[in-house]
Amino acid sequence: TVFVTGDSAAEETITEARPFFERLAGVGELKIQGNKEGIPSNAAAAIIAGAEIYMPLEDLIDIAKEIERLEKEKASLEKELERVNGKLANENFIRKAPAKVVEEEREKQAGYRDMYSKVVERLKVLKGQ
16 A cells, blocks of 8 residues: 655654554555656556555455456346347347337446446456556
């Protein structure tokens, strides 16, 4: 975990609180620095008064397992999109189904597309692309 601060009072407070961070928050390594050098672009961030806190994702999650989980989610969303796209491309379905049902399928399609794009973007970040 990296604390970025240029405030000497904040740095002193963080230094004094180091044992609490280590024990209560499970922070293994705690660094205090005045700039953002060396902080991974995919680090989780939090802003507090007088400092910014960065925690590399590797410290929070098993990247390989998260990629595997997201790949499965991506495959599942692809199947759902294929299913809903097929329904909405079927003229008989559009013509015969109640308007409410067609609209629900369009809403599902929009939702699946949104989730899919977020999963793909997250995978890119985790894979460093």
